[in-house]
Amino acid sequence: MHDPPDASRTPQKDVGAVFNAIRILASLAASTTPMGVAAVARASGVSTSTCFNILRTLTRARYVAFHSTDKTYSLGLAIAELAAGLIGTSPTALIRPEMERLALKHSMLVLLWRITEDDHVILVDRAHSQSAIRVEISVGFRMPAFAGAVGRSIAAAAELPPGELFRRFGTLRWQTNPGFETYQSEVAAAKERGWAVDANNLYNGIISVGAVITNADRVPQFGLSGVCIAGQCQTKALHQFGQDLREIADIAGKALYMSPRT
Template sequence: MYKRMNETNLPQNVRSVGAVVHALQILRHLAADGAPQGVTAISRATGINTSTCFNILRTLAAERLVVFDMDAKTYRLGFGVVELALGLLGANHGDLIRPELERLALNNSALMCLWHVTEAERIVLVDRVFSSTSVRVDMHVGTRLPSLVGAVGRCVAAARDFDEAELRRRFAGLRWQDPPRFEDYLADVQSVATNGYARDRGDLFIGLDIVAAIVVDHTGAPRYGLSGIAIAGQVPEPAMERLGEDLVEVAQRIGQALFSVRK
């Protein structure tokens, strides 16, 4: 079920329009499920009142964003969605993701980074957005790191699902400014299954607090890392945890949009 966008996801002084939010919930649900559904099923899955859901679906059908099957009494996505997306086909993934980085930077006192996970066991910084509300950290676009270091690396390790012996072998070759114990690193990797995000508290870079989540493709392979980096102590612990949860939600949304990942 898709969650309604709340005020913290929007720039200041901007309020969401309920009908638009509901229409997007319906479209995203149909895209994620992939199968034609009736009004009652769509209403139940999205939490939208049945009559409201019916009226929105009729409007979407009139605009060719959904197609109504009169015999089965079901709705599915229509060609109008493809027409809307034509301008994005072939676009650089980083350009599509950047608005999410900007939103996260606006709402958090942290440097927001987008990392590309390469097949050569590296992560490469492909974009970053600064917060304008705090003393800032910077990293150069093009920075390359081993794929298993830091907060992003812990998430990558979790996605790759190495056994303990293999993870220990790979861990031994990693370089950190303040190396963690393997047992602590292993516990952090295992916690990703529960939290969806990982933390690095001054291990990779002394004095920096990092939280991260990853975008995976339809096979579960890591493709991108999203991280928030702040000077240690500058962002309160509860705020870093909320940022981690926000990163997980954004990463899941990007995975669905770019790689057809099912929820």
């Protein structure tokens, strides 16, 4: 009967693809700015073609973020999720690559809202596709927290009693008032699926889709929304955008606010 091999004397061989991916991630982490493929290849010592293929794979898994404007890469949202509790990252810097990806994929204006303590939301960042005609909304724009698509998602997360929801609804101003019963049913739908739609209510001719980023106690901290001109977005496309938006909101919430494991 043979003794088992001594692990300490067994030659260890790195898995090439994994080792190259680690070197690429380390190179991106060491850089203070996003890097192009050639720069990543030089820094990591991985061939350009192999580097490109690994970067594409890591981008699909969201460990790397692709910046379409200048064709560069940086660390992505999934890295922050792995490191939740270990690092502090600016929410806007963390979420922006995903906003850019959604804007490019769906040809929509994508907005990031900070929820304030006085029941308002303030626009803190935006991303858009160069190819789409879009609505112009300036950073710093402020509106009531329960208005629009993001507002319906905030209301869904708040789980207010009907009477209090009715009171909040009564303070809102719409170009086309949906009526409380419709608003209430849309809030319930937002709670069920994780995203909401405002179609020509807050502003005539404008459709928005919204979701919220919540902390570990499920309290909304940020809102994410996509905006398009009515007639440009089909119902099926809006639903796909809503699902993508909910996924990004969930991942961002875990990355930013999940409590460290004990």
